Amino acid sequence: MWFDTNNNTVAVAAILGNQTDHFALLKFKESISTDPYKTLESWNSSIHFCKWRGITCNPMHQRVIGLNLNKYQLHGSLSPHIGNLTFLRNLDLGNNSFYGEIPKELGKLLQLQYLFLSNNSFVGKIPTNLTYCSNLEYLIMDGNKLVGKIPIEIGSLKKLQVMSVYKNKLTGGIPSSIGNLSFVMQLDFVRNNLEGDIPQAICRLKNLTVLGVGENNLSGTPPSCLYNITSLTIFYMPINNFHGPLPVNMFHTLPNIKQFGIAGNHFSGPIPTSINASSSITLLDMADNNFVGQVPSLGKLKDLYHLNLEYNNLGNNSAKDLEFLKSFTNCTKLNVVSIYHNYFGGILPNSIGNLSTELNILYLDANMISGKIPAELGRLVGLISLSLESNQFEGIIPTTFEKFQKLQMLDLNANKLSGDIPHFIGNLSQLYYLDLHHNMFHGNIPSSIGNCQKLQYLDFSQNKLRGTIPLEVFNLFSLTNLLNLSHNSLSGSLPREVGLLKNIDVLDISENHLSCDIPRTIGECISLEYLYLQGNSFNGTIPSSFASLKGLRYLDLSRNRLSGSIPDVMQNISVLEYLNVSFNMLDGEVPTNGVFGNATQVEIIGNNKLCGGISQLHIPPCPIKGRKHTKHYKLRLIALIVSVVSFLLILSFIITMYWMRKRNQKRSFDSPTIDQLAKISYQELHHGTNGFSRTNLIGSGSFGFVYKANLVPEDHVVAVKVLNLQKKESHKSFIVECNALKNIRHRNLVKIMTCCSGTDYKGQEFKALVFDYMKNGSLEQWLHPEILNEEHPTTLGLGQRLNVIIDVADALHYLHQECEHLVLHCDLKPNNVLLDDDMVAHVSDFGIARLVLSIGGSSWKDTSSIGIKGTVGYAPPEYGMGSEVSTCGDMYNFGILMLEMLTGRRPTDEVFEDGQNLHNFVAISFPDNLMKILDPHIVSRDVEVAIQDGNRENLIIEECLVSLFRIGILCSMESPKERMNIADVTGELNKIKKAFLTGVHAHN
Template sequence: MEGNLFTGMIPTCFGKFQKMQGLYLYGNKLSGIIPSSIGNLTQLAVLFLSQNNLEGSIPPSIGTCQSLQQLDVSQNHLSGVIPQQVFQIFSLSLLLNLSHNSFSGKLPVEIDSLKNINSLDVSKNNFSGEIPATIGNCLNLVYLGLHGNSFNGTIPSSMASLKSLEYLDVSRNNLSGLIPKGLEKLSFLKYLNISFNNIEGEVPIEGVFRNVNMISVIGNNKLCGGIPQLQLPTCHKVTKSRKSLASRLTITIVCVITCILLVSTFLVLYWRKKSKKKPSSIVSNIDLLPTISYKMLHQATNGFSLNNLIGSGSFGVVYKGVLEQDERLVAVKVLNLQNKDASKSFMAECNVLRNVRHRNLIKILTCCSSINYNGDDFKALVFEFMTNGSLEMWLHPMTDNDNQSKNLSILQRLIIAIDVAFALNYLHNHCEQKIIHCDLKPSNILLDSDMIAHVSDFGLSRLLTTSNDSSQKCTSTIGLKGSIGYAAPEYGIGGEASTEGDVYSYGVLVLEMFTGRRPTDDMFKDGLNLHNFVKMSLPKRLIQVVDPMLLAREVEEMGVATAAMMATKEDDNDNEIEVEEANNTEDFRHIDVDMQKCLLSILNIGILCSLESPKERINMEEVIKELQLIKSTFVGLGIRRSRPSRAQRLGTTRRD
């Protein structure tokens, strides 16, 4: 029953199917708890409950399922500690997947009871404590995922006993100490990720450590050595000379005291100078801002009232508020700190927005890192409020409220597309460090009172530094790289974040703006996507592709009367473009050839940006030139037809 839309709870009567050997419920919308009656299924070999909305914990009764070989409860909302009974299922030999939940506590030392387990994944939970050394007794392990938790201590040296291990990921924890030398002797190990911990010392150079594509060690600032491609500092051996050590210690102490005195003097002078000045108004650079208090944000949002809630996402929720100081409307983005990546998203967004200035980027006013009234950690970002909401609201308005009256014209959509292109071009080509947005989509495009577009939500963004070797890149952010439908295809196979990836997302955005279809529409399956759908339809079925709401508005504004079921007009090259019925209704309208050319050119730009190969996509500077030419044509300023744009040439060569 996997991969459906089943809702509600798992029926307890399933426990009566005592001869059942496999239960597949993954990929639904089931909620509630896992019923304890599952324990009655003593012949069960496979239990797959992943990708649902299940809560609670794993029932201890599962320990009676002594035939169970595969257990997958990943990607739910399960919590609590893992019942000891799970580690008493000695038949569990193929898979135990608890990832992407909220399990807590320590990983029990009894884990070695699963001596025959092949794949163990407990990543993206809230586990803490040390990784038990007994895990080295699970000699048949091939896949071991421990990343995205709060494990501390060292990487157990006993892992060197896992001779069959092919995949090991302990990244994004609080591990310290040295890399066990024994790991380089694991001949089958093909992937090792120890990034974003506090691991130190020398990186081995044998085994898996010989291939830079098989390991990741970034985010450990005290590592040294390793193969040259890692570009880590050279390891320096500690001198045994007591005299030399004493002299170094003396010099260090003197330097520290001197620095403290200098910093103290500077701070005193700075605060004296600042106190003489009149307090300045809020500025956008977060380094120069006093952080706003939790109390002020609580008051500004009426206690974070649901009436003030204007949006939500994976990393938090957004409230509308009014700051009492100047009665300024603001948007307050409150981070969901239960999501382990939210704090990293907070830092990524701060690092980007404090260094950028552009009319088409959202402006950060201040931030808050404090404690709420319940004594819990609280982080929030405060932005300018965008009165016209998101582009998502305009492209896909709700039908059960007054938003349904919203409808953007061709020119408005074109201007918004140009605004977004300017923002991306600035991030890619005109910042001190290249910035990759990584999550461009309509909900992250906000519109102010003048309908000027502002790119927002930099929680997934990359600060990209390129060395002399263009292949060596350093990115700093969390592991995600975009939303389904908008993320570039190369990201799906582990490709690094790139400006070309942003261009792909932009191309999908343009196609969505002018077709009215989301890239996640149910029609896009079996290899068909929005890019292919538009490409196959142009130029003959142009009107079938373009958003019917857009055409209806344009026809109404132009005063074009109802026409025949199908009409054709010739362009300047004597090529016919069919104008078929819009939205398959009896109200058959047609638009003139000039507007058809504009729409065709715009859609072709979307196609050029969303090509599968990153190298074939055009860059944002070329996109801006193309769109401005189209805009000039649309508003009647005229362009020289002897120099057709690349998008226009592409449209011409595709015609039959």
């Protein structure tokens, strides 16, 4: 009887338990709003719940012990009734679209061993109740949006073996209680916002094999005992703020280490020589730190496949710097080697050819390596990507390069290479990127280039090439990104076959000796957006077929011998943002619509027979045909005489007032003067610019003209800004800019050298400012290539744009917070950002800057004009309503500048109509549809290789873009109070740069 009673009790308990599980599962199903694969269709009364898809039951008690619905794209919240599945051991809901908070009821699952919630959209904090699940072995919550701190109570999970919270938004520090997890083998805290030190207690984890704390805000010097955890195989801590040297013998105590990644920190000192003892290392990434000295021998790392030492201070430009490359002979699995951007000098050893034929990527660029490129390099037949750019290599391209049958990218630009471009280049049929620009190659362009039918990017610019352009170049139908043959000595005509390049985006053949007519077939290049033909000897008329280029945004025809009129149909190119026809022999009436309706987008100087156009172009009106002196004409003549007389009276009054004020020696803040700035004579400037010749002209604008000058006897190349004194307020602008730039010094601000204030040879007043010459022109020319100088820019990559943004932000930080007196720039825009030889950005043009001084408890603003407050599109909306200038206004300028750099669109783009603007254009697509607004011309080696979806490194670069767009949006908010300040911006940008570099290094 006792047994019957007991069995009945068990039976009743089983029935009740089954009912509880059944009800909990139905409640779980109710919380699911989307089930695209119809996974839960089987969850009905027709079959027992133990047979439902994804359910595993205990065969004895028919209780649910497993719920596995991974990768079914379920969308919904997680029902708290899940906590009633008290026999549950395995809960796997990874790779779905669950949202909302993780229910605290999970803490009731005391038998739970495996919890997988990765790659969903859970929010809120990690429930402290989870620490009641004392049997938990796997806690996987990566790829969500969790916030708050890691619970201190996590240390109570004594059986925990794996914990991953990768890619969330967790804050606070790593709790010391983590040291109680004596069985833990893997800890992954990567890509959160954790801060503080790594706790000493982590050294108690003697079974730890994987430690990932990278991409947080952690700081300090990692505890030395960390390097004594002999079980470690993966040590991943990049993109933090760790500092200090690495222990000399650290690799002796890490015998099992396979992957060692510490890129993007502040580690310093030499690379430990003990690294050669870690024969198991496969990945070594120490990029973007402050390591110095020589690289030790790595020959014993026989399994090494990835080596990244980019962005350090390694080497000292000595002959021994590259000795370590000889030790790679034993590294037969080596796949990636990058020592980009260090101080390695000397000659590239012939032993480079002994590296593994498995090597795919070799980046030696941006160092000081000299001598000839060794022929032995051609033995590396497995190379896919080779970059030797920005070194001091000389001589010819070795003939052994013909063996690179797998090569897709070859970058040799900015060296001293000479000789002919070899004919065998056409045998490298897999090339999609070929850059030989800025060398000393001569001879003809080899016709064999036509065999490279996969080329998308071809740059032979800034060499000494001569002869005609071979027709085979125009049979490269694959060219979509760039064809740049500029700054050579090419002659002959531009063949009509140019029309075959239907998919080309950028075509640049400027600064050559090309002649004859511009072929009409160029109108068949239907994808063309940027076309540079300036600095040649083209004659004939401007082809009306240009109107067929519906996507054309920039067209430069300046400094040719074109004649005839400007075709009216060109005003129908709706997206054309810039047109330069300066210094030709054009005549006739200038159109007034389209691009011609904005004087800032059209350059027409040097065509004396042009007439008409909008008034802002300041060219004579066209003569009225067939009309004699009528009454109307006489009235106009009388009005003109009256105007002249009035002008003379006003001028007489101004001169009288001028001499009266000049007698008054007392200075006042209402009449600022140029403070003790060294002067230069008009004669010196006239001589240095060859009489202000048009060949020295490198820029123009409403202020006047900018010329390139060579001052003697210093033999110093400078830029001379000659002011247009006919323009209102130009005198005061001159004084303000002199005084502002005289008193400020920063690496990202343009340096004023001297000024000139006097008269020219005709006795007319002359004023000019002299600055350091910026070889790479303005940011405007790179974002929207409008070439007026001798150096032609190519498209800026994402990494370069990020560097420019940071440079401008640093300059603004200095002006707002580090100057003795606050300086408000008031006119940040691409035209006012100049780039030096190293592509470092310098903020310029302080003609309308405000110098805010504190005088007697009140402030005084030195400004060029009360009415001028910036440029349309860049000036904040409050300035248009009469508000005083402020730092918030500068931040708006900066935000719009950022968005323009990221989208490639000007704030005055014609697409912005009916209240639309650049800020709203971006905000609407942020953050889900960034590809719709991202400038398609951001072409960077950093992201040259296609990356598969879901790749961690790809996500890093995507999140960098999201962060950059977010800053641009916040800085350009309509309300000044909602905008970010410059201190917060610079802090965020530095984090973004570290993250970006990690993504780039990982790809490479």
